[in-house]
Amino acid sequence: MTPSNLLLIVEDDPGLQKQLKWSLDDYEIILAGNKAEAITALRRHMPAVVTLDLGLPPDPTNASEGLATLKEILELAPETKVIVVTGNDDRCNAIEAVAMGAYDFYQKPIDADVLNMIIARAFHLQALEQDFRKLQQQQTFSTGIIATSSQMLTVMRMIERIAPTQATTLLLGESGTGKELLARALHEKSSRAKMPFIAVNCAAIPESLLESELFGYEKGAFTGAVVQTKGKIEYAEGGTFFLDEIGDLPFALQAKLLRFIQERVIERIGGRKEIAVDVRIVCATHRNLQELIAENLFRGDLYFRLSEITIEIPPLREREGDIMAIGNTLLKRYCKDNHCKEKRFSPEAAQAIENYAWPGNVREMENKLKRAVIMSDNALISLEDLEMSAQPENSMPLNLKAVRESAEIAAIKRALHYSDYNVAETSRLLGIARPTLYSLLEKHNLQDLIRNQLDQA
Ligand SMILES: Nc1ncnc2c1ncn2[C@@H]1O[C@H](COP(=O)(O)OP(=O)(O)OP(=O)(O)O)[C@@H](O)[C@H]1O
Ligand SMILES: [Mg+2]
DSSP, X not given: OOOTTEEEEEOSOHHHHHHHHHHOTTSEEEEESSHHHHHHHHHHHOOSEEEEESOOTTOTTSSHHHHHHHHHHHHHOTTXXXXXXXXXXXXXXXXXXXXXXXXXXXXXSOOHHHHXXXXXXXXXXXXXXXXXXXXXXXHHHTTTOOOOSHHHHHHHHHHHHHTTSOOOEEEEOOTTSSHHHHHHHHHHTSTTTTSOEEEEETTTSOHHHHHHHHHEEOTTSSTTOOSOEEOHHHHTTTSEEEEESGGGSOHHHHHHHHHHHHHOEEOOBTOOOOXXXXXXXXXXXXXXXXXXXXXXXXXXXXXXXXXXXEEEOOOGGGSTTHHHHHHHHHHHHHHHHTTOOOOEXXXXXXXXXXHOOOTTHHHHHHHHHHHHHHHOOSSEXXXXXXXXXXXXXXXXXXXXXXXXXXXXXXXXXXXXXXXXXXXXXHHHHHTSOHHHHHHHHHHTTOHHHHHHHHHHO
């Protein structure tokens, strides 16, 4: 990471060094008097900005050592903004330096105010570029997670915040809402990303096997324990351990897990040795842990340990705008996977997808769309391909104002969908002027639909 106000000054004249250090007091300054010192300082401190005198020893009358230094700096740290400082008649080398990748040049004699301004701009640009790189990285990190609703964007922001910490995190959400995907995102965005991510699903493993699956066993611990075997927790050493369906963890094992969380040591079954394990713990469940605690099926003390940070993942039907965003993206993805031409939803199909409650959330949508892509024999995905039915008429409200509003909302969403969220095209389809569309979007609180699409474009 580049500290934000570190400035490296490469200047061989001790008098000028002093003058610069004195006049550039907004920054944390490192000084270097020649190429070797400059490169060492660069490697050690990774400054955001460098001012580089082109006339460096052994022959300060000539720019060759300065240009060689510039080249090496840019090879080592291409993001660094280098401002070259040249003699007053040396425009030619200044231009060559900029062509090589220097950010800007400045001709002696030094006017502190002007140089200060150039340096401030370089810092500003460097910070902007660094933010931009971070954003780009995040998008590749989070590949796979489609989120446009404000609810999911809030969840994603929390994930960003929590990922670098060691906090034990509990993910709550209905089945298929993306708990495992988010657990992986937490891992991938943490400093543990290169270490293992190990998941154990408490509901999928018979109670009798779960203990040895988690903690491992020593040779001879029980009949059939023929070799010493590590548990999954140990395999996660240095990485993240994801305990899925924690609500299904048998009561007897909860005490053992609690001990591990408190003391960060495990004992294999049949073993006497305590083994220290360094893992970040993430848990998930679709069950209501408070209710389980009330029924004495889940330990309250374990719950408190697990829920240092709790993230509630909203069901798909409550995420404004996500249903269609996820539907369209998955549809594209599956068409590509199946090597078929891009398909679209028929108007009835799009309407049914919007109106459906998706009890199985994203997983259910995945299943329906995978099937539909295989079943459909033309460019439009129909209700039949999805095995869905049109919304029954009697679900419409009776109050006329409510009917108008819900029809208005449905028409706007459909038009947006058809036009690929193009505002001009949407207003044309709806037969209204653009300003009217904007005010309708505002009235129904749908502005995010176009905003998110613009962000993604
Ligand atoms: N926001 C999303 N964007 C894209 N794909 C998603 C999203 N949320 C979930 N998925 C996909 O949906 C499927 C279900 O997600 P995941 O397994 O993470 O959910 P879960 O909450 O753990 O579900 P379950 O309770 O069924 O185990 C996965 O294939 C996942 O990749
Ligand atoms: Mg899961």
